[in-house]
Amino acid sequence: MITPALLPTAPEDPAPADEPVTEWALAARAGDPRALEHFVRALHRDVRRYVAHLCADPQAVDDLAQDTFLRALGSLHRFEGRSSARTWLLSIARRAVIDSYRHAAARPRLSDTPDWQTAVERAQPRGLPGFDEGVALLDLLAALPDERREAFVLTQLAGLPYAEAARAGGCPVGTVRSRVARARATLTGLLDEAA
Structure with missing residues (x-):
């Protein structure tokens, strides 16, 4: 959950x-x-x-x-x-x-393994503290459009002020604010659906 x-x-x-x-x-x-x-x-x-x-x-x-x-x-x-x-x-x-x-x-990209996707999944670390939560967070963030995810990560996870995130993303501050607000709304909706 x-x-x-x-x-x-x-x-x-x-x-x-x-x-x-x-x-x-x-x-x-x-x-x-x-x-x-x-x-x-x-x-x-x-x-x-x-x-x-x-x-x-x-x-x-x-x-x-x-x-x-x-x-x-x-x-x-x-x-x-x-x-x-x-x-x-x-x-x-x-x-x-x-x-x-x-x-x-x-x-x-070449692969000599018939089922390369399963081989990659098995090679990933499991059982580490916070691993499942990290995977869940990545899944939630992956559901966001690229621009919204970038704005959310810069401001909410990396802790950049909105003006700095705007410069890093090459867009106006208002756009970053809008993208973060929409990302939050989307993530809240996804969490409500999962509950």
């Missing part, structure tokens, strides 16, 4: 404030290795969570997060601090996921 407790309204751990993270990014741009370490540590969890909700392949999350940071470090010299470093980095993460979809679409 799915319960409303599965839909967190705020992140479990509060996200680090954007000002110090942006300052670390600017200091790292100037060559400070400690600032670079602080910057990566502060945003690694947010990037992983965001990428996990954007991509359909849980096995690719770590690779996409690493690709995000590699891209960010390669273009850190262009970061000027006009937006928060979190917004800038999540925009890079979004492009990394989109590029991975494009790359996967261009390559055929």
Whole structure:
């Protein structure tokens, strides 16, 4: 049975404030290795969570997060601090996921297993604390249209303010507010149906 407790309204751990993270990014741009370490540590969890909700392949999350940071470090010299470093980095993460979809679409996938889907399902970890709830949450989020899911994940799970989520998603703030409200209504309806 799915319960409303599965839909967190705020992140479990509060996200680090954007000002110090942006300052670390600017200091790292100037060559400070400690600032670079602080910057990566502060945003690694947010990037992983965001990428996990954007991509359909849980096995690719770590690779996409690493690709995000590699891209960010390669273009850190262009970061000027006009937006928060979190917004800038999540925009890079979004492009990394989109590029991975494009790359996967261009390559055929081969499998020598007749029932490859069952083999993949059996390879997934089971019995971990929160696993079933996480699967239920992913199923609920998968029922949302892409734009609404992205807005919901950015604001409700990653803890971004609406303005930052709008910049990361490339849309107006009002659109993000509307998408989040509609996502909440849809999720509430799905939970009511399941009860």
